[in-house]
Structures are given as structure tokens and as C-alpha cells.
Amino acid sequence: MQTTRQGVRALGTSDLDAFLALAQQDPVVNVFALYRARTTSLEPRWLGGEVWGRFLDGELVAACHVGANLVPIQATADDARAFAERAMTRSRSVSTIVGPHDAVQVLWNSVSQSWGRPREIRWLQPHLVIDGPPLVMSDPLVRRTTRQDMPALYPACVAMYTEEVGVSPELGGSSDLYRARVTQLTSRGWSFARFEGGRVIFKAEVACATSYAAQIQGVWVPPDRRGEGLAIAGMAAVVEHVQAEIAPHVSLYVNEWNQAARRVYKAVGFRETTRFSTVMF
Template structure:
């Protein structure tokens, strides 16, 4: 075999694994991908934000750059080639508009590429079908039941006083709070997947105004924090909600989230999040704020 052949390229591997049903998207598919994402702005916030940042559905930079896969729909007269479903494939895998059958094809494509990923997440039915099709067994955990919740209007309850955007000079304290939340939530350190990338991500959130905190006036410790992990003109997705253990049990979570929603609605008409169903106190707090259920996510952690 020569050193390179079409069958050894990512496109060739994907085509062979899926019988030609899945293809790698190009810049020419950008408009069609936007149209597909617009069908579910709450469920697709993270991919829509990534596409907004990249500006194209084409391949990312480098050998391990993120790519977008797609399955074509039947063409409609007078329109560009439409997409029936798509899938973000980078350090995370996120199916878009996929039913179980198309998610299975994306799982076969991902398996053929043999890339390391941190997680698979998104709408539950598609995620679980995709994961099963990969045949991967090196996962840490499957969180199959994660309510996806959304708000369209300001909360009726009073927000937690003092919640504000964090400042660049507060980076060290914000990083410590973020790392504590991550480790508590996932059971391993965020630095396991690259300390510099994790810190860059936190700096980016702070500089974008997407990191929110409340600080105790006496101890100067962060008592509450949350971030807007993904932001588009149509929706923002909240992540990293955390109450400092020293201040838990004081009813801060719901009013803290009320403040977060108020900030989020300045950026987009929808504020969403997803949460583990077994975290009953968090689910109830979000419901008190006014969040409504909008389906179910699943996450597979590696």
C-alpha cells in the first residue's frame, strides 16, 4: 500500500464505515448547517456557537481539528443541498438533528476515525444510539437522564444581590471555583485534559463577560458562580452552576440563577441548561426560578 491513499483519509474511512451515507461537510455546507441548527436552537446551542466562532462548516485546522459530518436530505427545488442531520466531531461529539438511525451512522464514522474524545452529549436518543454504535468501552460514566430546561422571560423571584460579571484580576479565584465545581461534578480534575487549555477557556469566559460570580463582602470568597458556556443570537446555555460549600443550605441557588437568567436574557431570547436528573435539589431550584423542561440530554464521559 502507498504511504497515502483515499481510503486512508478521514473522508475515505468515514465513507467505508457508513456505506457512503455520511460525508465530511465543507464550507459550501455552512448555510445548510445553519438551517439545520435553527430547527432546535435550545438543543443545538453549543454547536451553533462553535459554528458562529469558526464561520464555516469546513474542516478545522490541524490533523486533529474538529470536523462536521452530515447526512444529506432529499434536495428541494430552488434551495441548496439540505442536511437531514449532522454531527460535531472534535474533543467532544455532538449529534445535531439526528434520529437513532442517523446517530448510528455517525457512531460508525467516529469509531472508524479512532479519535480520542472527552464526551458525547446532546439530545438523549441520538447520543445513546451514537455511543452504542461506536462500540467504545473505555467510558467513565453514562449520564442518560439529564433534563434540558429553558426560560424565555425574567424570573418572578428576586435575584441574588451582588451577582456580577467577574473581572480579569479575579482570574485565580474564578479558576479555583471552576476547578472545584468541575471536580465535584465529574469526579476528576479538569486539568487531566490539559491545564493550559482549561485556563485559557476560563480567561476567555471572563473577557467575554460570560463568567458571573457573587463575592462575600467580608471574606472576599466567591459564594456563587455560573458561566454562559455557549452563546448565540438565539439562545445561551448556562454551565458550571456552583454554590461554595461554606454557603450551602442558605437558599442561594435559586436567586443566584434568577440573576444569571436576567443577565442571559440580555444576550439572547432563551436561557437554557441541562442538569442530572438525580440532582433533585438543583432541578427543584431551577423549576422555582421558572425553568421549563424542554426534553432530555445524555452525556457519555470518557
């Protein structure tokens, strides 16, 4: 495969071992990249995009996942600029740039003139992890969801996404795709919720996982039930489920300004390890 003057080229299946070794340098921060690599073997037809690698003296030193999300992996500022140079040779296809703050900031500064105005930028999102038991009692009513729960679960997922991202996941006729994603997570045993009177009053999902780490997304309590401690006890239950059956390290990242959520995660026992940033188009 052709390598550019910046040492960047698309990776393939023959690069899988080198890529896994690179991402394993930080297996919690890079859980998304490791999950995608292990489930696709870096086959473009399964990736729905590409993974770029940067090589110095023949050694893979950094990578970048380029699909719906552009995600830098173990990238220094120089690596991020090299990936940005390649990115600017094509029109923007990604909906987000997300990952460790320093690399995302360099990437965005490099492509911003070409890729247009983003819908929103969220800088300095605390990346949190817990690798021991929760510090609080868990909610025994939080359980894995099933397909039979979809009539109540799906509207809760739409409400969470719309509140968090600022647009509905059903926008532009995408409801079938989003419903399929919610169903997929449920089928994998990666969706957890507490129901009361046929209504979701707490929920969270595993977004991606390896045998070492799992990343949580979609934590939500309906607005009229907030302030009751449902999120603290619910997250403790999710941590227990995930650590017992999926992975021992549980991570997530949260908006810096969301003090209520940050208090919840601190109470459960999460600690900050680094900062992420997200640029959304």
C-alpha cells in the first residue's frame, strides 16, 4: 500500500497485530479502537471506513479510525497534523471528531478551514474509569433489557440522544437505523435499565468493549425523576453487571459542564484519567 510523505497509509488485515499492539498501550482510552479492530480485522468492508496508520522507520507509531467517527489513537501533535493532511485530501464524511483532547484539538485546528463550521465543540470532557467495586449500594431493580422492553426502551433512548446531542436520532428518516442499534445493544446484553410502571426511569448502555475494558454511553434519567439518586444507584448496578460479565475496567467520558453527572460518577467511584474532546458536525 502506498505511504504518503507524512508516513500515513490505510491499514489492512496484515497490519492487525501491529495495530492491536499500538492501541494496547492504553487499552481503556483506546477501547473503541480495539473493539472495532477485533470485530472487523481492519477489513474496510466491515469497518465501513478506514483505519489510517502513521509509520516512522517502518514502525506503526499512531493510527486514526475514519468512519462515522474520526478517532485518533496514540497520536502526538505531529501525528495528528499528518492525519489532518490526509483528511484534507477528501471531503468530510465523518460526523464527529472524538478522542484525547490534545490530538483532537490539533486535528480540528488543521482541518477547520476546509471542513466548515461544526454544530458544536465540547472541549475537555473528563474521561473516567472505575476498576474496583462501586462505593455505593447498587439498585437491585436495574437489569439487562430484552426485546420485549423495546416499546418503553426505544422512546427513552430517543429522548436521551436528543437531549445529549441536540438533534433527534430519527432526523432525516433515520429511525430504522437507530432502532436497529438499540436492538443490537439489547441483543448483546449491553443495555441496562430500571422500569417502573412500564416506564424507563434509568438506563445506560455499553457502547464498546474488550475483555479488559468497557465504555458506557447513554446514561439517562427522565427529567421529572432526577434528584432522587436513581443515577447513582443505577450506575453502581451497571458497573457491577459489567465487571462481573463483560470487563473489569468500566469507563466513560462526560461533558465538563455537566456537574450533576460528574457528581454521580464521583459518588459511584469513577476517577478521572485524562480529557477527551468532541467536535460534532
